Amino acid sequence: MTAQERRNLFLHLFTLPAIILIAVYLYYPIFDNAYLSLFDIRNFNLQQGAFVGFENYSKLFRDPIFWRAMRNTVVMLVATVFIQLPIAFLLADALANHVHEKHRRLEAWLLLFLFIPVVMPTPVLAKTWRLFFTGMHGAGYGPFEWMAVNFGIEEEITQFLGTETVLLLGEVKIAFWVVVAVQTWARIGFNLLIYRSAILSIPAEIYESAEIDGAGPWTKLLRITIPLGRNVIGATIVLAILGVFQLFDMVWLITAGGGLGGGPLNTTHLLATYMYTRAFVDLRTGYGAAIAITILVAALSLSFIQRRLFPEST
Amino acid sequence: MDLGRISYKIAMLLLLILVLFLNFIPIYQITVNAFKGIDDYNGAGEYAGQGVNVFMPPRRWTLSSFAYFFEETTAIRAFLNNVILSVSCVVILEVLGAITALVLAQYQMRFTNRLVQFLIGAQAIPIVMTMLTTFRVTRALHWLDTYQGAVVALSAQFLPFVIFLFYSYYLDLSREILEAAEIDGASFLQTFFRVVLPMSTTIVATVGILIFIFVWATYLVGLVVLRKEEMYILSQVIQNMEIALRLRIPVYFASFVVFSLPMLAVARWAQRYISTGMLAGAVKE
Numbered sequence: 001m002t003a004q005e006r007r008n009l010f011l012h013l014f015t016l017p018a019i020i021l022i023a024v025y026l027y028y029p030i031f032d033n034a035y036l037s038l039f040d041i042r043n044f045n046l047q048q049g050a051f052v053g054f055e056n057y058s059k060l061f062r063d064p065i066f067w068r069a070m071r072n073t074v075v076m077l078v079a080t081v082f083i084q085l086p087i088a089f090l091l092a093d094a095l096a097n098h099v100h101e102k103h104r105r106l107e108a109w110l111l112l113f114l115f116i117p118v119v120m121p122t123p124v125l126a127k128t129w130r131l132f133f134t135g136m137h138g139a140g141y142g143p144f145e146w147m148a149v150n151f152g153i154e155e156e157i158t159q160f161l162g163t164e165t166v167l168l169l170g171e172v173k174i175a176f177w178v179v180v181a182v183q184t185w186a187r188i189g190f191n192l193l194i195y196r197s198a199i200l201s202i203p204a205e206i207y208e209s210a211e212i213d214g215a216g217p218w219t220k221l222l223r224i225t226i227p228l229g230r231n232v233i234g235a236t237i238v239l240a241i242l243g244v245f246q247l248f249d250m251v252w253l254i255t256a257g258g259g260l261g262g263g264p265l266n267t268t269h270l271l272a273t274y275m276y277t278r279a280f281v282d283l284r285t286g287y288g289a290a291i292a293i294t295i296l297v298a299a300l301s302l303s304f305i306q307r308r309l310f311p312e313s314t
Numbered sequence: 315m316d317l318g319r320i321s322y323k324i325a326m327l328l329l330l331i332l333v334l335f336l337n338f339i340p341i342y343q344i345t346v347n348a349f350k351g352i353d354d355y356n357g358a359g360e361y362a363g364q365g366v367n368v369f370m371p372p373r374r375w376t377l378s379s380f381a382y383f384f385e386e387t388t389a390i391r392a393f394l395n396n397v398i399l400s401v402s403c404v405v406i407l408e409v410l411g412a413i414t415a416l417v418l419a420q421y422q423m424r425f426t427n428r429l430v431q432f433l434i435g436a437q438a439i440p441i442v443m444t445m446l447t448t449f450r451v452t453r454a455l456h457w458l459d460t461y462q463g464a465v466v467a468l469s470a471q472f473l474p475f476v477i478f479l480f481y482s483y484y485l486d487l488s489r490e491i492l493e494a495a496e497i498d499g500a501s502f503l504q505t506f507f508r509v510v511l512p513m514s515t516t517i518v519a520t521v522g523i524l525i526f527i528f529v530w531a532t533y534l535v536g537l538v539v540l541r542k543e544e545m546y547i548l549s550q551v552i553q554n555m556e557i558a559l560r561l562r563i564p565v566y567f568a569s570f571v572v573f574s575l576p577m578l579a580v581a582r583w584a585q586r587y588i589s590t591g592m593l594a595g596a597v598k599e
Contacts, residue, residue, distance in 0.1 A: 018410055018477065021469060025448060026474070029444035091330060120574050123552045123553065146369055
């Protein structure tokens, strides 16, 4: 080994703290959960946990709430990829290609207002929307109900949505969609920023020559911006896929009124909130671990599939 | 002006208005209710018989709800907890992340690539699934209800991402500068602190702001590791106060304002650094 190589090896010692932290808090849980999921453990009490093999998993696959949570998670992903990302991209295109050069200050203000939901802490946004749709614990109207009553459209709303009241977060059929809507809305600004930077780096000459050839804004969008933005779009999709399995804060805080999340009749659970409920609320450690492993497998499978279909994205 | 241009402008304008409107609702709701008196909101006391006021501007603007909020001692303690956690995590992640990434990027061995995959690839692991183990590990270390327990867990959570950002950045570092420092007899740490760090202001700022924002609003780790009330962070306090404040909703909104202020303060920088930082990370390689 040369002196240089020896030095490099020595320097790798500095990476040890990072290795340990990541190994213990991120990789070890995979094995830990796999192990725990084979036992019927309650309340983290390993001594009294009986070995049950794959029984937790077979119970899981017969668990209607689990499948509901799985379905909900997929729906959330679909909403993100097909609603949130396109909206963010379209707005980014509009800002970068049509506002940026001529109306710098306007763009700055628009960007700020579009970005505020991203910096506001999730718990604040979650509780604000929760309060918007429900008066807390019968302590009074929320704005939504108040507006419905004030404008006299309470019946129109309940008929249109097929609900009994306008307290949407308490309605079994609608609560989840409210959650989807809020969660989808919340990250628009984030992806908008990423897209805008990417679009701004597209050379202006391409657009100019397209303009000379008579291309209008839609053509430029479809033929130039989107194809050249393939990589960044792919990257945000990867982030969305990995992210949807982690979604917890917003969903939990919108539906958990100082107590348990899950929404009316457990209709708003995502995989993450369901795992938390079983593991830390019901204290069914083994079962929760089985859910955790399932989440891991699902997330990795999806991202594997995604990388097969779109090999260029990060 | 042809149809394409007109339809594009109209479509984009509508989209913009929709999103801005949706963004406006919560901001308006918070602002209007935080500066409202409790009786004003409930339609009680001096406003008895005038009806509730849940969405209109205050009948009288007041800071009384803020005053009430600060008299709840848990609130101030929670704010302090947040500051401690956020600052600690930023410092740890910056130093640890940068040093690790520098070694990986500029002092490579044959196994370095696999190490990079190991460290950065951990981003794919869903954090929520690590919570059971995080609880068990933290408990085993007797770090439940301690700052270090939460800080270490949070740092581990964001470390792969931070290393990823620094690594992408340091790959482009010029070797000559490092070698020049070495020739001058500088040790690795000296090189890092005196040469590399001053050159990394953009990435350090990006990481600092991102981590500050992430940790400030963090909830799950708090739920799992911080179980005593005096250790609660703001997100937990907000969740728990919902029932206690159900008849004092303006106070609840006042807490939102206090909780969000530091975030709004850094919003402008966040905007700038997130677009450059995330883009560099996302599109590179």
